[in-house]
Amino acid sequence: MGIMFVLIFYAIALTTIATVGAAVLGTATYFFTKSSARRKRAVLISALFPYACVAFAGAWFIAYAVINEAAFHRDPGLGDTWETPLPNGYALLMIDTTDQGTVYNPKTQGGYGIVSSRGDTEFGVRDLQVCHNLIFGARDSGYFGRIGQDSKVVDTYFELDTTSNHTTEYKNLDELRQRAATRGVMLNLKPFESVFGEYRTTWFDYFAAAVLVLVPLAGFVVLFRWVFAIRRSEWM
Numbered sequence: 001m002g003i004m005f006v007l008i009f010y011a012i013a014l015t016t017i018a019t020v021g022a023a024v025l026g027t028a029t030y031f032f033t034k035s036s037a038r039r040k041r042a043v044l045i046s047a048l049f050p051y052a053c054v055a056f057a058g059a060w061f062i063a064y065a066v067i068n069e070a071a072f073h074r075d076p077g078l079g080d081t082w083e084t085p086l087p088n089g090y091a092l093l094m095i096d097t098t099d100q101g102t103v104y105n106p107k108t109q110g111g112y113g114i115v116s117s118r119g120d121t122e123f124g125v126r127d128l129q130v131c132h133n134l135i136f137g138a139r140d141s142g143y144f145g146r147i148g149q150d151s152k153v154v155d156t157y158f159e160l161d162t163t164s165n166h167t168t169e170y171k172n173l174d175e176l177r178q179r180a181a182t183r184g185v186m187l188n189l190k191p192f193e194s195v196f197g198e199y200r201t202t203w204f205d206y207f208a209a210a211v212l213v214l215v216p217l218a219g220f221v222v223l224f225r226w227v228f229a230i231r232r233s234e235w236m
Contacts, residue, residue, distance in 0.1 A: 046223060075200075
């Protein structure tokens with residue numbers, strides 16, 4: 001599903017929730033205050049508050065997506081394309097499916113998310129292990145014909161040296177395990193999606209999530225204190 005369809009879905013869902021929230025807050029404010037011009041203003045602002053939260057969430061997501069792409073070279077977390085850099089200068093990419101992905105060198109590809117067939121690129125990788133400048137993996141050479149089938153077919157094993165950008169292929173897992181041992185590495189291949197997840201999240205993602213929650217929460221506290229102050233002044 002493209003990111004635009006996902007955004008439209010979330011926009012509809014959040015607007016629906018905001019409408020329910022507006023009815024609840026507006027009604028609560030109406031019964032919490034006495035009839036006056038201040039009550040009308042309080043009810044209106046209370047009813048508009050959930051929509052303001054949705055608008056803030058949309059604006060903040062756009063800012064988050066732009067910053068995450070430009071500064072951290074990571075996907076926005078929605079849509080059908082996911083990418084993340086590795087500490088050794090290479091990057092991981094998944095499109096449409098998470099049962100396999102691509103390992104590539106952004107420096108020779110012209111940027112993140114732009115991948116073509118090269119000697120330092122591996123498509124259809126189902127399992128891998130990243131160890132400093134070495135990437136060990138298991139790939140499916142016929143992955144394209146099995147996209148969406150949640151397949152586990154593997155027919156090639158490889159070692160990719162990110163320092164020399166050289167790839168060596170092996171016939172079976174035992175050969176790859178022996179090669180890794182000569183490099184001082186205990187082979188422990190993990191599913192592509194699992195390894196991707198280890199490198200995808202940064203401090204900025206936690207910061208963005210905190211802002212998304214704390215700003216509306218602070219707004220609600222301010223709104224509640226304001227409505228409560230109106231009620232208290234009415235009873236004095």
